[in-house]
Amino acid sequence: MDLNTIKQVTRPKTRGELGSWRDGDAFLAGGTWLFSEPQPKLTRLVDLSLLGWEPLTASADGLEIAATCTVAQLDALTPPVEWTAAPLIGQCCRAFLASFKIWNAATVGGNICMSLPAGPMISLTAALDGEALLWAPDGTERRATIVDFVKGPLSNALKSGELMRSILLPAAALTARTAFRQVSLANHGRSGALVIGTLSGNGAFALTITASTPRPVRLAFDALPSIDELHARIEETVDAWYDDIHGLPAWRRHMTLHFAQEIVSELGEGAR
Ligand SMILES: Cc1cc2nc3c(=O)[nH]c(=O)nc-3n(C[C@H](O)[C@H](O)[C@H](O)COP(=O)(O)OP(=O)(O)OC[C@H]3O[C@@H](n4cnc5c(N)ncnc54)[C@H](O)[C@@H]3O)c2cc1C
Incomplete structure (x- = not known):
């Protein structure tokens, strides 16, 4: 959509050209969110696309x-x-x-x-x-x-x-073994729970919970935990399950605990 409060768009090519920051500024990257809804507080966009950073x-x-x-x-x-x-x-x-x-x-x-x-x-x-x-x-x-x-x-x-x-x-981290689980309420819907397990060469395990919690939660262990141990750590660490149109908190909690169990089994199988 047109952002009709924008008075200026700058297109810096270097860090020096980024210029000074003022109220009403926003960085413009792909613009897929910025242009998807009104931005009444914004008056200037600083377009990052010409900075030429190697992707x-x-x-x-x-x-x-x-x-x-x-x-x-x-x-x-x-x-x-x-x-x-x-x-x-x-x-x-x-x-x-x-x-x-x-x-x-x-x-x-x-x-x-x-x-x-x-x-x-x-x-x-x-x-x-x-x-x-x-x-x-x-x-x-x-x-x-x-x-x-x-x-x-x-x-x-x-x-x-x-x-x-x-x-x-x-x-x-890139040389770890991984297990990935994700679920959405609707086909092609936004994720309701996305859980990733990583098992490092030294045996250390981490579980990263996203989508079902308001912010990412990362639980680290020296070795692959038992399912009971992992469930207990999730319950004691996660203080809120996310609640919006893409899923109720009770469903997100249930799916996260279920995925954690599957991930420990999958990575445990590979380790044996
Ligand atoms: C059809 C559709 C589907 C979508 N699905 C998802 C989804 O599944 N999950 C999801 O999370 N989002 C989703 N989005 C929202 C959004 O498009 C994405 O989050 C997208 O990744 C935003 O990236 P962008 O480069 O377009 O950011 P922009 O729209 O350009 O910017 C987004 C925000 O980040 C700021 N910003 C951008 N780059 C930087 C930077 N380098 N430094 C500081 N600030 C910066 C901007 O100022 C702005 O506030 C969806 C949007 C649409 C339209």
Whole structure:
């Protein structure tokens, strides 16, 4: 839709051209959410599309994903064979309630900065120990894990004028074994629960719960826990199950506990 309060769109090509931040500004990435509803408080958009950031950089450190990398570009990645966790990329891209038009425009950074419970790029990067690089308007930068970055629905750790530059998925996380479970109330509906298990080479296990909780929940264990132990930890850690039109809290809790059980069985089978 037309945003009829916007008076200016800037198109910086370098960090220096980002300029100073003022009330009414918003970064424009793919625009799939920004242009989907009225934005009466916004007067200026800072378009990130000309910054020319390399979408994906694979190295010995892991995978650096530019915030402006689109979902389609991420899905098209050909990962190194040793990245056993790579199937999660396609699984999370397909957890989007979206057509190819959205895939080609929506960015990884935009999805994380929206901070919706059903943000599949949040699920992916939280499960793989992702760490965001954030640029402040004063030229400084800082890093935040995705689990800490997302605070709740439409709420995150970004300070005024701060820009997400990239997300690093460390090599150690990319070589884990993984198990993925996702459910929606309706075919192609927004995720009601999305749960990912990772089992590292040293035997450490982590369960990352998204979509069923208002913010990502990551539970870490030195070794694969028993199902009872895992269920007990979920019940004691999750203080709220998300409630919206895409699913009731009781159903989300039930599906999360069920998926946790399946994930422990699946990763336990492989370990034997
Ligand atoms: C048909 C449809 C289906 C959708 N399905 C889903 C879904 O299943 N799950 C889901 O989570 N969302 C969904 N969305 C919402 C939204 O489109 C996605 O979250 C999308 O990933 C947003 O990315 P974008 O690049 O288009 O962001 P934009 O719309 O450009 O921006 C979104 C917000 O993030 C800010 N932002 C963007 N990039 C940065 C950055 N690098 N640094 C700081 N702030 C930034 C913007 O200022 C804005 O506030 C859907 C939308 C549509 C229209």
